[in-house]
Amino acid sequence: MPHLHIPVTRVEGHGLITVHLGEDGRVQEARFHVTEVRGFERFCVGRTLWEMPALTARICGICPVSHLLCSAKACDALLAVRIPSAAEKLRRLMNLGQIVQSHALSFFHLSSPDLLLGWDADPKDRNVFGLAAFDRKLALDGIRLRAFGQEIIEILGGKRVHPAWAVPGGVNQPLSEESRDRIAAKLPEALRIAQDALSLYEERMGSWAEEAEHFGKFPSLFMSLVAPDGSWEHYGGHIRFVDANRRIVADGLDPRRYQEYIGEAVETWSYLKFPYYKPYGYPEGMYRVGPLARLNCCDRFGTKLADEALGRFRALAGEKAVTASFHYHYARLIEIVGALEKIQELLSHPEILSLRVRAEAGVNELEGVGVHEAPRGTLFHHYFVDETGVIRRVNLIVSTGHNNLAMNRTVAQIAQHWLNGREITEGLLNRLEGGIRAYDPCLSCSVHAVGQMPLRVVLFGPDGELLAERTRGA
Amino acid sequence: MITLTIDGVRVQAEEGETVLEVAKKAGVRIPTLCYLEGLSPRGACRLCLVEVRNWGGRLVPSCATPVQEGMDVVANSPRLKELRRTILEMLFAERNHICAFCVSNGHCELQDLAMELGMDHVRLPYRWPLLPLDLSHAKYGLDHNRCVLCGRCVEACSEVEGAMTLGFSGRGVFTLVEADLGDPWGKSPTCTGCGKCVQGCPTGALFEKGKATSEQVKRPQILAEVTERRPRA
Secondary structure (H helix, E strand, O other), rough: OOHHHHOOOOOEEEEOEEEEOOOOOOOOEEEOOOOOOOOHHOOOOOOOOHHHHHHHOOOOOHHHHHHHHHHHHHHHHOOOOOHHHHHHHHHHHHHHHHHHHHHHHHHHHHHHHHHHOOOOOOOOOOHHHHHHHHHHHHHHHHHHHHHHHHHHHHHHOOOOOOOEEEEEEEEEEOOOOOHHHHHHHHHHHHHHHHHHHHHHHHHHHHHHHHHHHOOOOOEEEEEEEEEEOOOOOOOOEEEEOOOOOEEEEEEOOOOHHHHOOEEEEOOOOOOEEEEHHHHHHOOOEEEEEOOOHHHOOOOOOOOOHHHHHHHHHHHOOOOOOOOOOOOHHHHHHHHHHHHHHHHHHHHHOHHHOOOEEEOOOOOOOOOEEEEEEEEOOEEEEEEEEOOOEEEEEEEEHHHHHHHHHHHHHHHHHHHHHEEEEEEOHHHHOOOOOOHHHOOOOOOHHHHOOOOOOOEEEEEEEOOOOOOEEEEEEO | OOEEEEEOOOEOOOOOOOHHHHHHHOOOOOOOOOOOOOOOOOOOOOOOEEHHHHHHHHOEEHHHOOOOOEEEEEOOHHHHHHHHHHHHHHHHOOOOOOOOHHHOOOOOOHHHHHHOOOOOOOOOOOOOOOOEEEEOOOOOOEEHHHHOOOHHHHHHHHHHHOOEEEEEEOHHHHOOEOOOOOOOOHHHOOOOOOOOHHHHHOOEEEEEOOOOOOOOOOOOOHHHHHHHHOOEE
């Protein structure tokens, strides 16, 4: 029996894919397992609410900012304060910087080697170095764009990774005029890079038609925050669900009452929970979050260039939602352009330099929910404290978790299309990797876990016998 | 006047001065943690241990040892460095000193000492005790996880403020700093809420409520300053 191991590289964290064959030799089921546990929800218990933003930021090194901001929002709710509006603008600015840097990382560093060098390219070249050899300018552009997003984070928070700047009640450092000008000076180049990448994607899109058709193209719900006027939102607003026809299933949902409409199912074979839309039940209530969902959910982006691109994106599916997970990549690039435009708007606002950036208060509520859009999707932090501010209970629903059912569906679809016989071929593996990577999952975040373990693919026969297993490079 | 030698240099000192005070005047650095100017020396942490060569190499806490004629003191040596580092590792292993999200991160004497003594890792198994926080006080919080039992808060409370609210309960590693008879700090009828204990605390164990990660900057020197300024009879 062949024992072949293949890591799915260029994603954050640990995972395992198992493919189960039926009597007829066809793929019956495929599962995407997250094989680690970390326990953040448990060990936050007993700490103070004021530590929570910096503590939960340690869940991840890629999106610490997302946890930092979401946690700070949950803590604002515990203090029952409305933070100064300059503080909200600054938090928005940092989140946009985070979206730019994370999306740039996903597209340029992690995914573009697949897209541009091809699915059958030698794995040793399918990385950012191979990309640099293939197209030096593009690789450098990607590095610069990511650096721009990180610089916003650094300027605001004092460091690129794990800044402890967002605090319960606001932020602890205003933005200086000089810093604002530094960000503004680099904006035109970032926008140029983002537009170039978007054009490149649109030009090359036709050559990825087969992947776009089979990398998780299926009807599902989509969930994201939208602004009160229905436009794209990443920090405030309310929750909206749309279906595959872009029909609004639920709108105006209070993010703080997420438990009324989101259930979390548990399967014995994965440490990652399976959130679902409660009214539709489990697993029919599968929904997707993240860039694709945000673009499907919103009525418009709200900025000029992104809205033009959104028009072209919508044209892929007529009036319906774009249901191909492959186009997470497309959505990500549009979001970078839109985020940069929104950064421009925020920098031009006179209030952005205000020195009043923090509301002080004690514990006024014993339960608080923070919700915002992380690059990978909607993030929920839910805390319970005692009268003095000591954390009693924590629930986190992390973006990658929402996409768990959809990622499972995606690996099944890819296996059904590309698996021939009982052998795990290179082409299948590359596409399984690529299919998962389209979601830009952060497995470390999703189970609040850390570490290095390759993603393996295991193939089982109808009686559960192991047919093949691969971990590349092992 | 008393004459002694510190690290091979002859120095003069007044009767009653401690080895630490004289070393400081002579420009010799001896790491300290529980010692704080303005408070009585306790000799609790043992980080300021020095070796007295002509006392048969005896180790004494420099903060609590008065100078004596002819003493030959070694303040810095590989042996002392190793001892101090081990003491520091014991402090880290005893409770949960996790800097990353601590209010005192970047402004912590324990953290500074770890850097000064090159403590890049801890060779002892951590105890990971499950200790509570007391946030019952209106202005201040007490986190036993980050306490090194140096006693500076207890002395600040008794010697400088005169409230005598804080004290120790329990023994050994189970010792806790507590208010009055172990009631929640916020219920203490003796606490004046002056905050001298917080200012004197070298770590994030005592902090001002509302301070988030890295925001707690302390002024331990204030204890010596208020004592100095106080009118004398």
